[in-house]
Amino acid sequence: MQTIKIGLLGFGQIGSGCYTLLKMRSRDLAQQCGVRFQVKKIAVRNLRKKRQVKVPAGLLTTDAMSIVRDPDIDIVVELIGGVTDARKLVREALLRGKHVVTANKALLAEHGDEIFELACRRKSWLLFEASVGGGIPVIKALREGLVANRIDSIHSIINGTSNYILTRMSEDHMDFSEALKLAQAKGYAEADPRLDIEGIDAQHKLAILVRFAFGGRVKFKDIHCEGIATIRKEDIEFAEEFGYRIKLLAIAKRGHTGIEARVQPTLLPKEHILANVNGAFNAVLLRGDAVGDVLLYGRGAGSLPTASAVVSDLVDIAKRGTDRFADLTLVMRAIRSELRVASISTILSRYYLRFHITDQPGVLSKISHVLGKYGISISDCVQKIRSQGSVVPLILLTHEAPERSVREAIGVIDRLRVVRGPSQVIRIESGSPQ
């Protein structure tokens, strides 16, 4: 039986999960692929670190480049994260004709053109199921299961940390900072949580989905990104009153002026299937022109769930044979042309607007007058009454309106004397799966 030799770069959560899973399943995998996987070397930062998963000391090295250059290694599994070292190592591995499996969304989002082109040139497999949605086989669905479809839209919850925080705010009536602390205590959020709560992690993943769903190069920076740190408990409560929940969605769809692609807090009708994805779970809703809506849901992070995706990529390579050329048709399509990403100012959406106003006669009329001047019409309205002269929230939901008009109107409204503090603007997505 052929042995496929693997070099693991990184031995944190995911790396040790892969090592464990490959050992645990070695007999099954040998039966199913007719090959044996052998982890030949593991690159770590510190040889002496205490590890929960025991490995023979001889496997470890601090010299990652030596693994990539080892002629005996068939597949390099890159799990160190970040873009600097990972980029050098993945480039070198591909240049040396090795196959690469990676979970590195930042690398693929920011340097995808270079990396995918190199894989095509060297005719090497470059698989990355673990980079989006952890163990959920969403990349495989896009590449293979839904191959007969033109993908028309993606609506997804692909950052478990943000979804956990929003779920706690909604279910346990916490405010943002309280929920963030809990997420950190539970290990769902990092000590420095910015990548997650500012939406950048989701932006990375969306860049990958957009590339393969719509087939073309996409500049990571063209994807509009808003995080959840501005969401207040009161926004969640008002949304609830109108029948909505707030989720951090990564959205992409074919629009009139190009591909719309954005990460944003979003009001979703309570009965929408994505509104019911709670806690640290991820879900990706894809709309294909033949299949209609397909949702994939599961754990988007964690040691063994992510390892499950990495190992499925290894099996895919093994089944096709490491000596044969990779199937690169979809990758080629994903670097051939540039996708036109629409500017956020050109989109149409419904909006949730929250103003803090001085409670006095005529305020609603003043604000709605401004909105009217910009062609924005109101569909729903709630004003909390306290006592004359106090500061109260006023919530308006709008019909569909151009983003540019809404931003301009808000600029004017925020300068009104009766408006206290900055306004809140959250987009609304309607419609259920079709």
Place this chain on the structure above:
Amino acid sequence: MQTIKIGLLGFGQIGSGCYTLLKMRSRDLAQQCGVRFQVKKIAVRNLRKKRQVKVPAGLLTTDAMSIVRDPDIDIVVELIGGVTDARKLVREALLRGKHVVTANKALLAEHGDEIFELACRRKSWLLFEASVGGGIPVIKALREGLVANRIDSIHSIINGTSNYILTRMSEDHMDFSEALKLAQAKGYAEADPRLDIEGIDAQHKLAILVRFAFGGRVKFKDIHCEGIATIRKEDIEFAEEFGYRIKLLAIAKRGHTGIEARVQPTLLPKEHILANVNGAFNAVLLRGDAVGDVLLYGRGAGSLPTASAVVSDLVDIAKRGTDRFADLTLVMRAIRSELRVASISTILSRYYLRFHITDQPGVLSKISHVLGKYGISISDCVQKIRSQGSVVPLILLTHEAPERSVREAIGVIDRLRVVRGPSQVIRIESGSPQ
């Protein structure tokens, strides 16, 4: 560019969907597989029938066997359904070394051992993504995406007709026959709806899932099957009061005495993700030991959704090359050994029990006395009071109890003088995705 020649058996909903989709996507598919698909012949029952999808008359034939025997055909796509003719045609195609793609769940459920063995012997591809869950890539997830997992359980909604009927009963307060009529009017249910509402269609699909999730032969008849015709509007309303919805689930899990596999109406907590799968949608929740819970959701039927799955199978074969041997490792695993299916009488479950009783003092005590004697303890109780002496429903939810004890206890209770009409017994599944 190589041309792959396809023979379509059947030109109903799915067949014409495949023909349309292959035409619509021909350029994309050629780019992605480096081959062209050509539908060379289509077997129909009646050459003169008016068809919505126009095809050159020369493609049609009433002689399906001539397609299967045509040495020029590479892949036979079997979409005629039923087990008699389909079985002969698929056997003959495999014997002649052709690859086969089929959507025929009845054939694979009832004659899977024979058909899969033949495919292995002839080293032909036999793909069947469309047989379960329409366009949802669930078979691919089991075969490839989750290949690193031991699958521990399946909870699924895989009959759209039943789910549509139960959704209408729940949301629009219809009774069963009213909802069935609406389903028929909308084209979700056949004139003869028995295959769907008696659970047999779901039983066929579960047999296929069980074979590939747990890896072994399974006798279709060993899968316990209950339909939805006995569910009354009042059951749905009482379930709602306790915080549950009723869904027709196809369940399989590793139990103490073997694989538990059953199709049954089930009480699910309202917040469970499957409780929120409504209308004609399907969903399959798989639990893997590494990945945890993964849900796949989408349209389980319909012309283009199902065609999407058939075409993805064609692409899978094309990409591997029709002249190469098929990857049969998983198929071989699925016929190698016999799975031990546990008898329904040996399972443990929680239960919803509904009795119609004469409203008089001491009835609850009599019934709970019988349950106690059989070791069944009650977790919740609702008794609707009308007037002394009238017939009222009494609802009990139990803690976990052995099926056998529950059936015996119900037998005794149904013979009590105060109990009017047959009792209702519905199993409860608890627990949310992990």
